[in-house]
Amino acid sequence: MMKYKYLFFDMDGTLFETSRGIIYSLQKAYKINNLTPLPEDKIKKLIGPTLDEIMNILFGEENTELKMKVREDFRMTYAKEGVFMLDLYPEVMDTLEKLYSKNRIMYIVTSKPEIFASQILEKFNMSRFFKKICGVPLDGKIPPKSERLKNLIIEENIPLKEGLMIGDTLSDAKAAWENNVDFAWISFGFGHENEIKKYDYKINNFSQLLNLK
The missing domain is CATH 3.40.50.1000 (HAD superfamily/HAD-like)
Structure with a gap:
């Protein structure tokens, strides 16, 4: 009991x-910004913290234009396509x-x-x-x-x-x-x-x- x-x-x-939707959305965000998509196993290791913490791991603490663009593209893709994957x-x-x-x-x-x-x-x-x-x-x-x-x-x-x-x-x-x-x-x-x-x-x-x- x-x-x-x-x-x-x-x-x-x-x-x-939930890895399918997160992997798909982050890889698409990278492609939109002409970045080489991350391997699936690396993305899986990032799952758990908040999106801001994940972005800090990937791009550093400074809020650069590229970092904020990838963050927004991930969020938009996840909201439209990845959320139910x-x-x-x-x-x-x-x-x-x-x-x-x-x-x-x-x-x-x-x-x-x-x-x-x-x-x-x-x-x-x-x-x-x-x-x-x-x-x-x-x-x-x-x-x-x-x-x-x-x-x-x-x-x-x-x-x-x-x-x-x-x-x-x-x-x-x-x-x-x-x-x-x-x-x-x-x-x-x-x-x-x-x-x-x-x-x-x-x-x-x-x-x-x-x-x-």
Whole structure:
């Protein structure tokens, strides 16, 4: 029986395999700007942080004209073509149904723009499971995931010992560590165990979440 009452879910690499849409959109943005497209395996390693953080990794901290153009072209392509190029991981729907029926209170904490996260959940008939979606704005300053989780915990008055962050990458792990909540690492997502290092649970099959003790 799942011992946690409040569950914070990442999306990419946790609920959904989203690499197809992200790879397609970033490669197209590179082509539009006459850049050599990045290899698919390199793009997969970038999935997890916010788009601004990914752009900083690729182009450096300075907001050059090229960097901002690639960012905008990626976002436009993803919004029009890439957003629904994704697959739900096995056992996700059945597990969420069971958690919901057991009165677990669930949230989405994602580095996706909130509008895209909402569209995806609606398409898959999953919005009903989640009390709130904590995504990022399309424009303006994007706070790190740890800060957004902190604000959610405060707003919802959630006891830390009753909360569990569920995600696949280092940004998810840091969000948990910095907010003193337990962390369940999704091993089949985009993150790597050698960078995560510390977790309370290792999830190899999504349905394992039903029996955390």
